[in-house]
Amino acid sequence: MSRARAPRPLILLFAALVAWPPPLAGAAEPVPLSGFSTAGADQQRALEARYDGLLKAENLRAWMQRMSSRPHHLGSPGGKANAEFARDQFRAWGYDVRIDEYQVLFPTPRLRRVELLAPQRFVAKLQEPAVAGDATSGQHVLQLPTYNAYSIDGDVTAELVYVNRGIPADYEELARRGIDVRGKVVIARYGGSWRGIKPKVAAEHGALACLIYTDPDGDGYSAGEEYPKGGYRPQDGVQRGSVADMPLYPGDPLTPGVGATADARRLPREQAPTLTKIPVLPISWADAKPLLAALAGPVAPASWRGALPLTYHIGPGPAKVRVQLAFDWKLVPAYDVIATMPGAERPDEWIVRGNHRDAWVNGAADPVSGAVALMEEARAIGELAQAGFRPKRTLVYALWDGEEQGLLGSVEWAEHHAEELRAKAVAYINSDSNSRGALGIGGSHTLQRFVNEIARDVPDPKHAVSVADRMRAFDMVGSEPGDRQRALDGADLPLEALGSGSDYTPFLQHLGIASLNLGFGGEGHYGQYHSIYDSFDHYVRFMDPDFAYGIALAKVAGRATLRLAQAELLPFQGQAFADTVAGYVDEVEALAVRQRRDTAARNRAIAAGAFATTAPPDEPRVAPTPQPELPHFNFAPLRNALERVRAAARAWDHASARGAAAAPEARALADAALRQLERALTRDEGLPGRPWFRHHVYAPGFYTGYGVKTLPGVREAIEERRDAEVEREVVRAAEVLEAFAARLDAATRALE
């Protein structure tokens, strides 16, 4: 250990885990625990030591084997059986359990056909074969076929165009080459955006249908040996997935904003705005290869080329394809398993902990690996409860259905219970697929310190360091100087801002509930995503063979749940939030500067004829349309609001440092304000054009899908050149920050 790293809290903690109180406790500084007094921290640590001791990897293994033994997608018998199994387990562990049922739109294929008609004929296979050594890969009758949910029906015959990732920047490249996708079928690679962006942008540009294929440059042979030799996607493997326009709103397409109960008012399907505008189908690289090889036209730019052994051309044509898709558009029941352990002191303060339960097929990794860690967490707490433990606040464990189709289970439940959740929820803690590797931490920055204290306290199961220090070690050997320095300084690890892609979205971005997303990963061989190969056999060979990281997840998420439940004062802090948002403000200001500079330069290049002048032989280059120069914007309201946040954060962090020792009434008052803190970052009218998304600091990007846009109103107005809206969005963002500061001040006053 270098000097700077010598006095590690971790070293003390390891000692503590072996023998509490530690032999040298008298000589050592007590390690702080946000939200707890010194005595409370001792109790909490003792509780956590008991909790850790109860966790059993064999439970994760047995439950995964059972729950992934057959396909268990939304609406399937396997799904219902798993819901009932989980319900019975929670009940046996002492929880109040119910299954909340919603009726949701879920199309399944009646017809899928992709045919190359010219220059030669080829019919796509659209089928993943069983492989040796994978016990469940042959369950073809029960498996959902390979498709994208919420594609519309269609029968399209047209020339093919390769559009790379199919994001807006790719269509700009096409336009530079004078290539128009109107009336064409486009084929896009997976990656570079959430998949639903690809048909959305294709339709915006006039394409008639969209194919999405998995190039081997992603999770195929480029990354590692193909399954079953290795863990990576084989040639016929297909990534299923939803393509509903989730950045508009997630959840059931027919019931935006309200729970999809049996009697809910539903949109006619034809009016549901989140269904795709064109038919779309995912295919394997083995099916894509003949199509790509049949394209002529310009050679694709270097960054568009994948790992197939061919020259990537753009087209259009001479490849001509027919895409036929028809779906059975039915409502199916979604079953959310909700298990509650009421709080002894503050039953109306809820800690909600969720993971989805449904899979695309067998889903050993996605989602069972996370679900079984959650179940073991709940089981251990149940065992503690049987030995006399009672949480102060109420624990709500949830296993969501229909996440794969667009967060259906969590969204409908959150919409259905919105009022109660707004009043009672302290935080939502999410997990999803888990694997071996480093801990990933995302969420509300008011919980950054809190998460760091947990990551500091949980040992990595394979290396003699805490999971926090393993994360720091990756930064230390990485190439990013800022991350490296922060790690060497032992500073707090940053939380990733949350976009979308899992069940925290309704809680965080619709309801304004402080949220976390936790999970290990990076060292699994993850080529089975959303395919029939996401099986138990795959998981125990290539993901987390001994479930050691599943147990580590139970330790991390269990601590998050237990510390939030037991805290004497809720452990929200201000500094990291203020610093992080300051970074976002810097970013959006820099973005405006860059957009202004780039626009001006591009306009001048257009005027100079530079686009035509750089045309290569036998290819056109078409200049873009000049854009209005970008005005200068007034960011002062955001800067001023930020100063308010900084001051409030300083005051609160100072006041709360010893707040756990304050009078109970003061703490209750402070907690009430803190519970509403994240709510302050939302506005009832939501974001421009998508009112469902109410959070004005974190949102999934309208053109990234999963990828986060922070300060989304401001950022997307600048990016999308809605210049006239920028200053209004600056004011709105400033207002939510002011409201945040005011609530933090209220908490501070409560402790005075």
Next chain:
Amino acid sequence: MSRARAPRPLILLFAALVAWPPPLAGAAEPVPLSGFSTAGADQQRALEARYDGLLKAENLRAWMQRMSSRPHHLGSPGGKANAEFARDQFRAWGYDVRIDEYQVLFPTPRLRRVELLAPQRFVAKLQEPAVAGDATSGQHVLQLPTYNAYSIDGDVTAELVYVNRGIPADYEELARRGIDVRGKVVIARYGGSWRGIKPKVAAEHGALACLIYTDPDGDGYSAGEEYPKGGYRPQDGVQRGSVADMPLYPGDPLTPGVGATADARRLPREQAPTLTKIPVLPISWADAKPLLAALAGPVAPASWRGALPLTYHIGPGPAKVRVQLAFDWKLVPAYDVIATMPGAERPDEWIVRGNHRDAWVNGAADPVSGAVALMEEARAIGELAQAGFRPKRTLVYALWDGEEQGLLGSVEWAEHHAEELRAKAVAYINSDSNSRGALGIGGSHTLQRFVNEIARDVPDPKHAVSVADRMRAFDMVGSEPGDRQRALDGADLPLEALGSGSDYTPFLQHLGIASLNLGFGGEGHYGQYHSIYDSFDHYVRFMDPDFAYGIALAKVAGRATLRLAQAELLPFQGQAFADTVAGYVDEVEALAVRQRRDTAARNRAIAAGAFATTAPPDEPRVAPTPQPELPHFNFAPLRNALERVRAAARAWDHASARGAAAAPEARALADAALRQLERALTRDEGLPGRPWFRHHVYAPGFYTGYGVKTLPGVREAIEERRDAEVEREVVRAAEVLEAFAARLDAATRALE
């Protein structure tokens, strides 16, 4: 045209080319021409207009077809015939011509065999097949086989290790994984360095043999369709090339520093330090694929993966290979064709203009495309001379032999004539392979303004702009903000600093003669490099079908030659040199800061155990050895010298602006100083460890081979952690800059 671009000198010039003097000449500012008075510039432009009018694309075509009609490598009958053909042509055009002959070491293969012995057997083909539609690809008897010249003989059987590009950073990655190449055969991809670096670094790490293959991610199917469908390297195509340790010294390995005349003193071959230390052979991807597919061990890092449809593993083994190489180590004659047109006024001031003549096989592109442009340039000037034109200064046209083996012809000639060249050479103007596309400009920054004036005055043959404005257009639509802004501002295009890879090296870096390297490219389909497919048939389909860019090269290089020959005052300037070197000083200072920061951070990461901690499952991670912390260096001598250069540059550029009107004796005196200006940047003792390289501003990198290292003494001492040498090299670099400033001051004084 945007406002900023309205008053283009080009527009005036186009008018000028149509009707000189221009109709509006009275109203327009005369376009300046460095080194010429207004009257002199008018004369020069008239001369250039006549010159342009004489250039004929059909000559280039006919000569290329003839000179590439059979293989014409060093020592071949085809090479000798081409030398004699060129000699006769020059003679017919009125030049004094001679063929200078040197005796150089040139090994050719007696035995080449690569066999995979385990886990299965495979014998490499090592043969490029003839292809349909390529008239010369079947001349197997005359072709040099696929091999790397100056590999030593050897017969090695060992396990195989994949080492990516085979540069030092790749061996660091191997070391992190605990993989040692001692006693192994390594296989490296072409690219990422000059090829000779790969066996050199492999041998430094203890490898026994080195294979180099062309991954299709380079100039193969990834870039475009394979020849003959497209212009890119087919599966059996191999890149021949020299692997002598040219960064130590180029030229004949047996006669460093002296001309390889018949009676020159020669090193015994065993003592020639530039021969490889281990056997090395280039192979095609079709031959490499079974070898790579037979490797196991860790999956290669993402940046190591090529475009073959397989998972790239590192090994070592289980692939086991045998590499057998034996060569016929003979001396062969190299024939340099030297054609001279004596100067009428200043016969002892030489403008040397060269291109190599020898090829690896048929070499239509490399080098005939450049050679025929040079010949047409010489022919047109000969035609002018027959009509009465006499150059003021002496023109020396050279067609070098043995460039492919390591600049043999130019190096031996320059060494042989060193004294005369040091006294008489004004500048050396080089070209090599030419293709369609943008003009590439490299060279001494004292000639940056000069080259910009030429690029401003030559129209692109396919677009209605000057070649300079086409270069600017590429910058305008590119992504680099600095380049973009410079282009939009209409500022001078920067010269690339010269490393190595063509025949300017002996002139610039050994003798200190100001040099230029000129050529068009970027829009050819260049997958035939150093293969049998570099043919006339390939050239006229995929490179420059109508030789329009060959003519453009003749216009550019011809102007450079003629303007230097005719200038009333030599057109060297100071500002661009001063600004450019200031950038280099910034770079080496920043490099030291970065090295210091990175070393300290790495040492701390080592101490923290971060390398072991980030080991993935089933793979070790080995920490590097801690390095001494980097001291702070005194760069003040360099900064002070730079101030001297800046002041001298300001004074000279001011004085020279009207210098063409000065008295003839003053101009002669100034010219004498200017001729020696670049010489001031050299030192007799050369660079550390490689005295042949005397230039202290430009050198090929010891570990890049072709890639330039500017301020090489300082930069490489920092990079290679020869900390104790850094300040000595700073002083040396400062001294050459001071000497440069002193000579520039002498030129300024001459005009006063």
